[in-house]
Every structure is written in structure tokens, then in C-alpha cells.
Amino acid sequence: MTKRVIALGFFDGVHLGHGALLQTVRKKAEELGAVPAAFTFDKSPTAVITGQAVPLLSTVDDRILLMRKCYGIQEAVVAPFDAMQRMDWADFVARYLVGELGVVHVVAGHDFHFGYMGKGNPTRLRAKCAELGVGCDIIQKVEQDGITISSTYIRNLVAQGEMERAVEFLGHPHILTQQVGHGKGIGHSALGFPTVNLRIPDGVIVPAFGVYATQIWVDGQRRAAVTNVGVRPTVKDNDGRITVEGFILDFDGDLYGRQVRMEFHKRLRGERKFPSMEALADEIRHNARQTREFFEGA
Secondary structure, eight states: OOOEEEEESOOTTOOHHHHHHHHHHHHHHHHHTOEEEEEEESSOHHHHHHOOOOOBSSOHHHHHHHHHHHHOOOEEEEEOHHHHTTSOHHHIIIIIIIIITOEEEEEEETTOOBSGGGOBOHHHHHHHHHHHTOEEEEEOOOEETTEEOOHHHHHHHHHTTOHHHHHHHHSSOEEEEEEOBOOOSHIIIIISOOEEEEOOOTTBOOOOSEEEEEEEEETTEEEEEEEEEEOOTTSTTOOSOOEEEEEETTOOSOOTTOEEEEEEEEEEEOOOOOSSHHHHHHHHHHHHHHHHHHHHHO
């Protein structure tokens, strides 16, 4: 059986607090000749337990991508939370982690609870691992600027458009990976910029409406873009749907149907209605200059 060192958690956004767990996993995996892995759930435990909607920072796929890209995690186990919350906590450790996954070392956060009625906790996890001859590290909370780094805090930053501060706590830009859909062709025809039109998946947080300096990755290439998040009030036939529309700088081509990753770096302004498409085009050109300056100075 494959030996694994595994981090336990939900890892929404894969922020610097999560990074403390994932870095420990990678280091321990190298020491033990094991695979660095992470265990996560298919849905938010908080949302299921409380019955309240919790807008997520990242999809499951984006969580996995960030764990691999930022921390070298080779495998991600995505478990159905509904089933896991019915499992006895001791069985989760002994039968599932050790018996099925071949885990030889476990890393969890100081507030990680698991199993039926959340009866599994760091103290019980450490004791059970010791009983089974499995290593265990419990990582304490990580702070920055006197603030505990948490997905909840970062969600508030993204919802308010405070992307530069969100980047500081995430350790990377807030991302959205999507297949490019059809827009109305306004960007290219009226504004002279090729565009990508993305949608925000159900359950994922919507950044504060406005215009952002972003970067778009496609086929391993990175391009700067001016991206509008909102309902496009200047466009006559807008239907009120929230759109994510990126105007790509120094690019000529059609990315329809392609998978792209968008990184949000800085909010340039709020969304507003302009008196004409010409006025909107002038403002986007101004935003393009701001975006170039931002990335040139980064």
C-alpha cells in the first residue's frame, strides 16, 4: 500500500494558515519517503452543520490546484461530508486513514473536529495516532498583523474588494478557474479589446462589484487583463446577471471554450454606469494603463 502523509481540513482558499499544515506534510513526507496528501470535503462542513449558506473562496478543483501549485501536495482525497459526519471518529482514523489510505503521519489544525457529532478533536486524534504507531502534528493558529488567518476573514476581504490585503493573507491571488463562455462581443467590437467571459460557480463568493487588475493564465501563458465583475449597467441589453468579463491586454485571439485561470490582484474602482459606450471605452483604456503600471511595479 502507498504510504501517505496527510493534512486534514477543508482548506477553502488554501490560505497561509492552511499552508502551515501543508508545508509540514511535504517536509514529513520527504523524511518518510511517503506521498504528500491532503484530505478535504466536497462541501462546507460549516454550511451543512449550521444550515446557513457559506460562500466559498474556491471550488474543489481550485483548492486542489492551489495545494499542488503552492505546496507540492501530490494527492487530494475529496470525501463526501454527509458520509464522513456519520462515521465514528475512531473508525475514521483507524479504518479509513490508516486502513484504507495507508497514512503514516497526520497533520491537523488546532480546531479540527471530525466524525459523528464532531466528537473527534486534536487531543483524541493525537492519542489514537500514538496508539496506532502513526505520527501526528497539531498546528496552532497562524496570525498576521495580529489577526488570525482564516477563510472567514479572507471572504470578508474579497466581498469588500480588498484584493491586495486578501493576497497578503492567502499567500497568492484569489483565483477563479473557468471555461470561457460566449459574451455579447462588446469588448472586441466596441472597445477594441479581446475578452473572456466567465461565470462565478454556484456557491462561490462574488467579489465586490468593480474593475480589477487581473492576470489570466491559459496554456501556461500569463496575460494581464482589466476585469469587470458586476451587472454591466452601461450596456443597454444587460439582463442583470452577474458577469466576470476580462479585457485582455496585448493579446489577439479567441479563447472561447478554453479553460483559463483568472487571478485577482487589485481593485481599481467600483462598477458604475457611464453616459455612453464611448465614455466606458475611455475609462477601460485608463484602467488598462493602471493595470500595466501595477504589474510593471509588482
